[in-house]
Amino acid sequence: MLRVLTVRGDYNMPLKNVLVLGCIDLRLTDETMAFLNNDNLQNRFDFFTMAGTSVTTQVASYPSDYNPDVLKHYSNFTHWKDTFFDHVQAAIDLHQIMDVYIIEHRDCGAYKIFLKDGSFGPGKEDEEEEAHRKYASALAEKLEQYTTRYLDHTGSIKTAKLKAHAFLIDLRGDVKLLYTKPDEEKAKK
Numbered sequence: 001m002l003r004v005l006t007v008r009g010d011y012n013m014p015l016k017n018v019l020v021l022g023c024i025d026l027r028l029t030d031e032t033m034a035f036l037n038n039d040n041l042q043n044r045f046d047f048f049t050m051a052g053t054s055v056t057t058q059v060a061s062y063p064s065d066y067n068p069d070v071l072k073h074y075s076n077f078t079h080w081k082d083t084f085f086d087h088v089q090a091a092i093d094l095h096q097i098m099d100v101y102i103i104e105h106r107d108c109g110a111y112k113i114f115l116k117d118g119s120f121g122p123g124k125e126d127e128e129e130e131a132h133r134k135y136a137s138a139l140a141e142k143l144e145q146y147t148t149r150y151l152d153h154t155g156s157i158k159t160a161k162l163k164a165h166a167f168l169i170d171l172r173g174d175v176k177l178l179y180t181k182p183d184e185e186k187a188k189k
Contacts, residue, residue, distance in 0.1 A: 013040065020045045025109070053102060101167065
């Protein structure tokens with residue numbers, strides 16, 4: 001039986017459909033689904049998985065961080081990034097997503113092999129969290145440049161910028177907020 005999760009951090013839960021980017025790690029499937037259901041997203045999200053979640057989309061921004069042999073093997077991950085952003089556009093077009101959840105996780109094998117300095121063991125939890133924050137935040141900022149269209153309650157077509165939220169889930173299923181942009185409407189009040 002899965003427990004109800006509490007997310008450490010403050011963010012506005014989405015009211016519309018969401019695109020979720022997660023890792024291919026098999027150990028956290030149930031915990032990830034519990035987290036999404038806890039955010040009232042059951043049947044309201046597109047789920048896209050990619051080894052390393054955000055780390056494989058940020059090679060162009062941080063090339064010196066990556067293991068050069070791995071970059072050669074995976075053609076610098078350019079096609080991975082392109083495929084992800086093609087899916088973002090498809091999710092906007094097909095499901096009018098307004099938010100993207102980036103769900104990173106601790107003890108990520110992709111971080112260990114793709115990055116030069118990606119082995120985070122006991123005592124390096126802060127460094128591991130900071131690495132996840134770095135790549136997830138960079139991806140989130142790129143996603144927030146996208147504009148999406150939606151129908152408001154009157155039936156008028158409106159446009160809005162995507163909102164991105166990045167999370168770090170541990171192997172027990174505890175979730176921590178890594179990134180969210182403050183709600184501009186709340187800030188004005």
